[in-house]
Amino acid sequence: MRGGLSGFLIFIACIALGVAAIGGVNSVARSVTAGVAEEGQSLLGGDIRFELNQRQVTQAERDFLVGLGTVAESADMRSMARLEDGSDQALVEAKAVDAAYPLYGELVTEPALPRAELFGEKNGAFGAAAPDLLFERLGIQPGARIKLGTRTFELRARLVTEPDAASEGFGFAPRLLLSLEGLNASGLVQPGSLVEHAYKVRLESRTSEADLARIREQAAAAFPEAGWSIRTRLNAAPALSANIDRFSQFLTLVGLTALVVGGVGVANAVRAYLDGKRGVIATFKSLGASGGFVFVVYLIQILLIAGLGILAGLMLGALMPFAAQAALASFIPVPAETGIYPAALAMAALFGVLVTLAFALLPLGRARDVPATALFRELGFEAGELPRGPYVIAAAGIAVALALLAIWFSGDRRIATIFVGAVVFAFLVLRAVGQAVQWLARRSPRVRSVALRLAIGNIHRPGALTPSVVLSLGLGLTLLVTLALIDGNLRRQIAGTLPERAPNFFFVDVQSTEVDGFASFVAEQAPGGKLVRVPMLRGRIVQLNGIDVQKVQVPPEGAWVLRGDRGITYARKLPESSTLAAGEWWPEDYSGEPLVSFSAQEAGEIGLNIGDTVTVNVLGRDITARIASLRNVEWESMSINFVMVFSPNTFAGAPHSWLATLTTPDATIAEEARLLNAVTRSFPAVTTVRVKDALDVVNRIVEQLGTAIRAVASVALVASVLVLSGALAAGNRARVHDAVVLKTLGATRRTLIAAFSLEYALIGLATAIFALFAGGLAGWYVVAQVMRLPSAFLPEVALATVVAALVLTVGFGLAGTWRVLGHKAAPVLRNL
Template sequence: MTAASLPRATPGRTGSSLATVLRLAVRDLRGGLSGFWIFLACIALGVTAITGVGSVADGLAEGLAVQGRTILGGDASFSRVGALLSPEETALISARGRTSTIGEVRAMARRADGNATLIDIKAADASYPLVGSVTLDPPQPLAAALDKGPDGLFGIAADATIAVRLESKIGDILDIGTGRFVLRATLRQEPDKLAGGIALGPRVLMSADGLRAAGLAGPGSLVRWTTRVELAKADAAPVGDADLTRFVDTAKAAFPQAGWDIRTRRNVSPEFDRNLGRFTQFLTLVGLTSLVIGGVGVANAVRATVERKRASLAILKSLGAPGGLVFAISLTQVLAVAAVGILAGLAAGAALPFVILALFGQYIPFPLDPSVYPRELLQGALYGFLTTLAFSLGALGRAHDIPVSALFRDQIDPDQTRLRRRYQIYVGLAVAALIGTVFLFTPDWRLSAIYMGATLVAFGLLRLVALALMRLARALPHPRRMETRLALGNIHRPGALTPSVVLSLGLGLALLVTLTLIDVNIRRQIADAGTGDVPSFFFADIPSDQQDAFKQFVTTHAPGVSVAAVPMMRGRIVALRGVPVAQIKPKPGSAFALEGDRGITTSDVVPDGSTLTSGAWWPVGYSGPPLVSFDKGLAEGLGIGLGDTISVNVLGRTVTAKIASLRQIEWEKLGINFFMVFSPNTFAGAPHSDLATATFAKGGGDAPEVALLKAVAGAYPTVTAIRVKDVLQTLDHLVGQLALAIRGASGVAIVASILVLAGALAAGRRARVYDAVVLKVLGATRRRLLASLLIEYAILGGATALFGILAGGGAAYFIVTRVMDFGFTLAWGPAIGAALSALVLTVVLGLAGTWRILGEKPASFLRAS
């Protein structure tokens, strides 16, 4: 901006028109965006993160909704463990359209040489699938692959991983349960695969007759029977959501005690929807953190702009322009630049689902339906706009009262004018609006409050760290070495970069350490669960009349192994204190207990791994009204306690029991334990199977565990053996995928920290050049200047890294112990590794940003000054 471009001042004028403000702002921006690139990058990065995460989540939710009918296998499904639908229930459902029934159960597949593996069976009737298609290799009709052949054996189609686990190929004969099956095809596509949940073994598709021939569907078995229906109208018109809802309500009213788990095409997986919402919320907060960190870059850029244009601002004010005009012009420029960054971020975020689908669509196990989502665009734009205001208004407002003389000597005598009250109000309103927006777009108010509180505390602590560091540097006695003396002076001098560097790196590093320690503790929890005195196997579907024989068999073939067995059934909670679960609003972490079937057992004694916290256990041989012992933490989440009643539907029969005691359960020991343990008389005479664990004294090993697996698979073909080590490996893989996504999101915040740090260094370039030139005139060499900068950045990086370890460790401890309910270990290695990386990053970027400064020639700079 030049003097010739300025409007003629009017004496006594106290305001300026909007047109004048816009004209001057546009004229000034014609010179380019010098000094605003970091600003642009910070805003664009944060908006991209928030918009992209929301768009991908919406794409997944929309894909699930659009393909819900295919994933579910129909318009509605009715499932129950252990019992098929009754003829009356089937008649009601089949009257509305075509139906198909499948049975799902885990079992063992064995080769002739004794090798065995856990498999997930889906037994289908002739109508399967109602929607979609099954793809087999080699191509053939599904019925032909599963029906009984000329050799009298049923066929199966299996996931390709079964070939790896059993070294089998097409045409091989496998033993499953008490039956023999021919592997006729590899299962390439299964339309309703997602509806089956997490698979612990290869999927095996067989016919319903094949399941019965395998002896896996007897009384007490844990087969989940699901009947799907494809609704149809008399006029063949599509069945709308309203008709679907009426149909489900009619079925519930007709059979209130059925104990069904009902799903529709609109809520294929409530658990997936809820987890997707939580994960999206978490990643959005991570994206917001990157935007807040970027806000520090905005503040630095605005301060640097005011400092860089002090001559133009001085001329403008000397011509009679009021402080309000200076503020308005600068704010207009800032908002214009922010608009460019916001638009770039919105474009990148909106494109993210399309990019992910194009590059990784074949690897994503969930349906992704990319589109442009206005709500996510609005959210990203609003966050970007409010962040810009919150972090720029203070810096812009200070220019209002800076006199011309102070602007000219700001380099050596920075002005300390207090921010006017009205600008303080503006900043407060912008911050309040930003906080309100977080609550508006985040459904979990508790999480939002924790996040905002933690952010404000982090800002305050980082500010205190910076001030303490500056005060300490000022209070220390002057070192004899010039390099150290210069470094300490740079830390506490007026206009020092200390607050910006500490704040920008501190937030990003604290987030990185938090996520690293959470990941380490989750993985350690999984690893520790597979060591020590914990079970090596879970054995399910043991016939109740063979429990003693089974225990004897295991201890004979694996001497020293301890075996524990309990009866096991599956039941669905239908009411608490007489109130139907549909009317219960549990805490978020406890809602899972009211969805689907839960394992239940009976016992005369307190199970191992459980400690009574209140109430009393029933006496041996108790014969009074049904009693139940409940998990203490889950009871608190569901809002129930001692003396309350709980109603559970088991095999289509509802039983109501009173809570007699609450227990603290040590789940990490992986022993046999259940949320609900009933008095034995509650289910006397009900068909059931037993669940057993086998624990090697010193953790076992591959050889003895495999030997026991082969022995049990051969002697008890209908018993399902679940090896704990294999399950933990599956969980570790899932955790790894989740951690990768979280690290990717947190990487955005780290990049924002780097950008802010670069911006802070750029903002202080003029002061650095001034210092370097003066020191060179006084005889300082480049080596000495470089050494002083190295010491300065090492001190700043070390202090910030220490804060990151402490703050990140504290946050990780809270999340792991309070939210995840795990034990916490401070992993010094990963934490220190992150701290050292921050230290190296600070030093490298600091030196890179000042290398050219050290090469400035004093003569050219002095002539320009």
Template sequence: MTAFVAGQASAFRPGWALAFRFALREMRGGLKGFYIFIACIALGVAAISGVTSVSRSLVEGIAAEGTTILGGDLSFRLIHRQATPEEYAFIESLGAVSRISTLRAMARAPGPDGQSGEQTLVEVKGVDDAYPLFGEMDLTAGGALEPAIAATGETFGAVVEPELLVRLGISVGDTLSLGRATLTVSDTIEVEPDRLSDGLNFGPRVIVANAAITASGLVQPGSLVRQHYRVRLNDPARLDAIVEEAEEAFPEAGWRIRSRANAAPGLQRNIGRLAQFLSLVGMTALLVGGVGVANAVRSFLDAKRPVIATFRCVGADGGFVFRVYLIQILMLTGLGIACGLVLGAAIPFATQGFLATILPVQAIASIYPAELGLGVLYGALTALAFALWPLGRAHDVPPRLLFRDDVSTRHRWPRKRYIVGTAVAVTVLASLAIWLSGDTRISLVYVGATAAVFLLLSLIARAIMAGARRLPRPRGAELRLALGNIHRPGALTPSVVLSLGLGLSLLVTLALIDGNLRRELGATIAREAPSFFFLDVQNSERDAFDALLSSEAPTATIDGAPMLRGRIAAINDVPSSEIETPRGGGWALRGDRGITYAGEKPDNTTLTDGEWWAADHTGTNLVSFESEVAGELGLKIGDTVTVNVLGRNITAEIANFRRVDWESLSINFVMVFSPNTFAGAPHTHLRTLTYPDGGTQKDELALLKTVANEFPTVTSIRVKDAIAQVNALVEQLAWAIRAAASVTLISSVLVLGGALAAGHRHRVYDAVILKTLGATRMRLIASFVIEYAALGLVTATFAVVAGALAASFVLVQVMDSQFVFLPATAIGAAIAALVLTVGFGLVGTWRVLGRKPASVLRNL
């Protein structure tokens, strides 16, 4: 009979169809043991698909409102100057035109005795009668813009953001001063349609007529004022062709042309970077969940040993067993992915209201198949990568061993096909993360770091088990039992260390990055940075202004430099638009940069290569370039840089490279030219003032008031106010990062709970045997506390070290900042690890100790 069965089995090889039928029949027993499996996959898929969907919804919102955000089909921006008659004639031939002027200035409320009262930095926008070409300008009182900003005698109307009224302590109908002009606040701004296109703002908006800006005296030769010419095209279909015609007809105009297709490029770049970062965090959550997948599969196969043994005894081969349970795992993965997709698709709708409060663009919440498909792909690959190995080990286990304890099969390796399959799944997963990333370098570092952390955690788990095995046997029963539980076959040590180590490492990394950024902004920069920046100091006022600063702040350090704005038009005669910068130096080629000239080497300058020119240098135009940016752009001594300043292309030869300390916020420029380069060019001066002790608020406000009264056209920027603005932005980003990190921590907690649940059956047997032999409940609880506390402490130590290294790399290499270890974060991580491990361990232990011995002893 046995021979007959064996012969029949060898002749019949069951395929996928039969395996599918058996898999379905076994699934009738329910999902017990797989809830954490499903939750881990669902959380990771939801994080990835949700983050990418939110990013897409914001980008779609920007694209849909491109003309409104930009204020036209096309925008031509010039700095320092207005368009020439020829340039304006070309722009006007394209369609309806609206000219807007933007600059920063000081707004002052009237004070007693004709002096200035409260004052603040504002973002001024001068508009004409055609504004806005697209969208609606809504005022709080519901009136039209044109009469609200019209002039009455020598007083001009203005509409302002409500925040300005609070800062200056004034109301609608009151007056304020802008430069040498007097404005009457007619109304407050409800909606400014093109606000987003202006980028980062450091003060409340003030909208006036262009004539008011002229009367203010703020626009002088070299003043930092931007002129925007917005166009409603007669032929919108020729958008790209018109841009090419403009660049060919006026190659030295120096204008920046933007179309409705890239209405807010800075915001789109930042959205993409944040989405990439949050996607990597979501990927980490999915990988942490992968540990839970492996735990669940091992536990599931352990519980199915009698069924597998039955399959093998009646003639089924190892391949059939593998197919049956692979199908089940894929079905459960599909269920987890489906749950994750539902959550991921809902995230854009759930966050729409929150995003509206922090971003000046309306996200288009929708279901985005491509982004959801990405979540499906990541989820499926993660499940395969972590499930193939334990499934493959069941292929070659002899039936006789499946009825015994798993001691003899714990360390058996699967066949090569399953090892290769696991390697392929991991490789595809890593390649996908790198290929779909916006920054290949960061993604490569992430993949390498993740692999290293996995390897290190696995080695640490093995080292803990080996160390516990080699330690002398302690006299106390609790310690002996704890050590035995750590290193015995089937111990929870690898699962606990992997799951908790990954989650805590990410948590420590993000906490250290967040803490260091806040420390840098709130302490180091605030302490070392100048107290004030003074912009647009005219040549005719420079000496008198310096004398005023010396008189009002005799102990302060005053520094200064001539100030122009220009755009890098070409490098070595290659247009900047055609230069690829894979290492990140492209920011220097985008938009306009502050530039200066100097005869002698500035005191805070450190040359890294080349020589400084003579103070009386004539002849070839020379330039000193910031060394790090130069390296990213691949520049060398003798290369040429062409900058467009005031509508002229000026070429200079690189004479030297120098190191710049950007964090100091002192006067720093990417490019410093020899004085002969800009001989006769109109420009203003920049001044900084630094109090030796940081200055008090009373001193700073008094100086602000004096400068405003004596030099109303000078723009004063109080550095502490600017840092507060940046801190507010960092705080908003921190909430998004914390939310993403919490997903990873939740995954870690789920995996930890799953690992403890997987070992529940073994713990029940142990507890029953020990209680039968006389162990008390308190002794068992004490041994479990020792075990979990030891694992938690070792894992927390690793997480602190790994998190510190990762945060250091991100801050120093990616953000070009400084890293300081924060002990409070380490203590917090250790406490979190101990609370999680001991807490979950005690919950599981209480359940174990509550089992009645009789039912367990009958089945031993």
């Protein structure tokens, strides 16, 4: 160790990079999760929250809530806000609050106004507050008046901070904050309207975790058919927490891939270091040292050096939450709890140690068994034979432990298993690709060009760079190609294919008393359009085959169906966008027991079959229906689709609204704007969603996620470049000998540069071809099989990958070889 770290800088960088990526990503995720937990009361708006869809609490339910503590009531719904003159309009997420809001946290507006002045009625208008986004969309300033439903509202302040915004979930539109009195006066709330009522309670005394659990049990026992969703401050923003967990798990797997790529650099560095210690090892053995002694000495040294890399990575990972705090503030409405997170860093350190051991044991094992005579003759390390069985078994066992730990630490173990399996498969295949390239080079016909002949010979000679370059660069490029194809296909769907297949408008909250008049009005305004309308209610699945859903084990991919409320409908005929997969559709005049048709894919994920029963709570009533059929649903069509379609008799007499879509393929932007304005003015209670606007929001989110994913994936490519540099450094001694001998035999520097360039280009081209094939296959699987979207191979991705492979291999290859060509012949020839 006193000899310094020469030859180990790339080793340290590879380990530090992977450890920093894993430790940093998990530290940032835990800092956000800790922020959610710390601010749980403010984010939830209370200690415990009861949510109901399409109905308010009964008097008995209200008495129960008031008995717990102070209650704040709010109502959320989407609607259209329009200028007084009707010249423009915008979709808003209207949130009506009472005088007790907020129970926790602080509502910040600009200017700061007393509650009565902010929301009260004055000069014929109720007050409201909105964020800058709504002012920008409508081109207005504070003090302007807008119409919501049938009433006028004055925007008296800008909404700066809404304390419980994160618990409301993702919204496609800007917030409009008003009073419950104002919402009730607007005429928007009608029987069957899609309104979510929330009752937040500030407990007077009982606030422990056990107390909160006991209150949930009391509420369930006292009102078994209430159908309310109950959340506590311990789970204030479940959607945000779940998304952060999923995203961090994915990025952890990407970081682990970078660490595995760096492991190739570890193997190269260890081999190169031991190659330079031939004489020392030979001397040890000549003086009586056993192979085990040699192995332990260098294993200790490798672990000490790996410790330096791990320590550097942990320092970078520990600093990442502090660096990410400002960047995340504009995306996540939760203050991150910055600090050091030992568990996240310990996991990263463990992965770093395991990767080091997995890749260092084989070269160390070979050094143990090479006899002293071979080492003195400078033979033994460049042969490809495996070391003794125990070393191979130990390395394989550590690799398996690494894979199992990666799966164990992941929340979605199915996805983690696929990811780890794909990396292992790619690793093995890339080893085979490297050997195949060498085999082809060995059997290629003799060419006239001296430079090309030398390049082909270098590809398959003993100690060639080919296996290391193909393996390291191939993993990094395959990962980038996969992510680029997924991102490209998603953007293509959102920006191109989906808008072409999707309807132009969704109309929500069309009242049953107005649905016929609405249809006639739309037919007049868009005579060439196709209007599809269906009844819609909101319901929550509470039992499967008589078993509470809280006690049913469901795979993560199907859990979303049981989480929260779902849109449901009834129909006499099979919907246009569905086909029967199993079972039979009910007759149009059916009047027997309630029946339901379930989406086939979701039923399979949950474990439901024909004849099973599903209990849904709708408007405070539990309704049990038997599954009569399974349907194949084209979700990607963006037409009106539901997981559950019930027989018409199921909801006889239940108040509900209607959902409609309008498709006008040839409509211009101006015609769409005119239609939107006309509908909003004539039917102010109807919420109109222009599909293109919604897709633009989704596209921006996908773009932000894609940028973050590519940034982390580039860590794997950086690791590949480091490994490539390490491979070149490891082969420099042999390169110097080759260059000197060839120059002595008459080769010019130009010939040698051409030979090395062709060698690197051929290896890079072979690696790029594999990355295109493997990455294309992986991208197709994720897009077509997991996301159920049409998948296409994107030529621009292929071209960029090939160019990247050639630039990296040729550029770094020549940079590493340039010094080799400058060596003087005499000192080298004297040591041959």
